[in-house]
Amino acid sequence: MIDAATGWTDDRVELLTKLWGEGLSASQIAAALGGGVTRNAVIGKVHRLGLSGRAKPGQNAAMRPAKARPVVPTPPQLEGGRTPPRDPEQLMRPTVVADDRWPVEEVEIPVSQRVSIMELRDTTCRWPLGDPSKPDFAFCGGRAVTGLPYCAHHCRIAYQPAAERRRLRA
DNA sequence: CCCTGATTCGC
DNA sequence: GCGAATCAGG
Numbered sequence: 001m002i003d004a005a006t007g008w009t010d011d012r013v014e015l016l017t018k019l020w021g022e023g024l025s026a027s028q029i030a031a032a033l034g035g036g037v038t039r040n041a042v043i044g045k046v047h048r049l050g051l052s053g054r055a056k057p058g059q060n061a062a063m064r065p066a067k068a069r070p071v072v073p074t075p076p077q078l079e080g081g082r083t084p085p086r087d088p089e090q091l092m093r094p095t096v097v098a099d100d101r102w103p104v105e106e107v108e109i110p111v112s113q114r115v116s117i118m119e120l121r122d123t124t125c126r127w128p129l130g131d132p133s134k135p136d137f138a139f140c141g142g143r144a145v146t147g148l149p150y151c152a153h154h155c156r157i158a159y160q161p162a163a164e165r166r167r168l169r170a
Numbered sequence: 171c172c173c174t175g176a177t178t179c180g181c
Numbered sequence: 182g183c184g185a186a187t188c189a190g191g
Contacts, residue, residue, distance in 0.1 A: 007183085025174065041184050043175060048182070052176080146173070 011161035031152040032159035115141035125151035
């Protein structure tokens with residue numbers, strides 16, 4: 001194990017810096033980082049890094065009053081209306097984790113809370129589940145992190161730390 | 171009540 | 182260095 005959850009590893013700091021620079025709020029970044037990191041931890045780190053004092057509070061794309069279309073950061077797959085793989089099994093398991101040995105907690109998504117596209121609210125996690133071409137297609141339906149399209153769990157998957165092969169070499 | 175970042179201060 | 186608690190605010 002590579003002390004991931006403990007302390008700020010290079011890639012976590014990297015992601016923090018990147019997302020902060022993109023204007024995401026501390027809580028949003030905390031959700032993306034996962035590992036029990038709180039927004040306070042993020043803010044504290046931001047200050048220690050001297051990243052504080054961002055441009056303008058509220059000018060962030062992800063925080064703006066969602067008008068026309070909500071900003072969808074990094075859908076691992078299924079972007080656009082494109083229908084990627086035909087294999088339902090693959091769709092059910094967005095293995096974005098790929099080569100990373102990132103400790104993404106395996107949390108089962110309660111099928112019971114899944115919602116259809118009609119039931120999506122702005123605070124509903126839009127993580128796609130299932131085959132879009134089939135009737136059983138639905139979305140995660142969890143409580144999305146404010147300003148982001150996904151719940152905390154799916155944020156961790158959507159916002160993976162920059163692939164750093166540097167350490168992977170080990 | 172939801173959220174925001176800023177600061178303090180014991181660890 | 183870290184982050185919970187707290188503060189000040191929207």
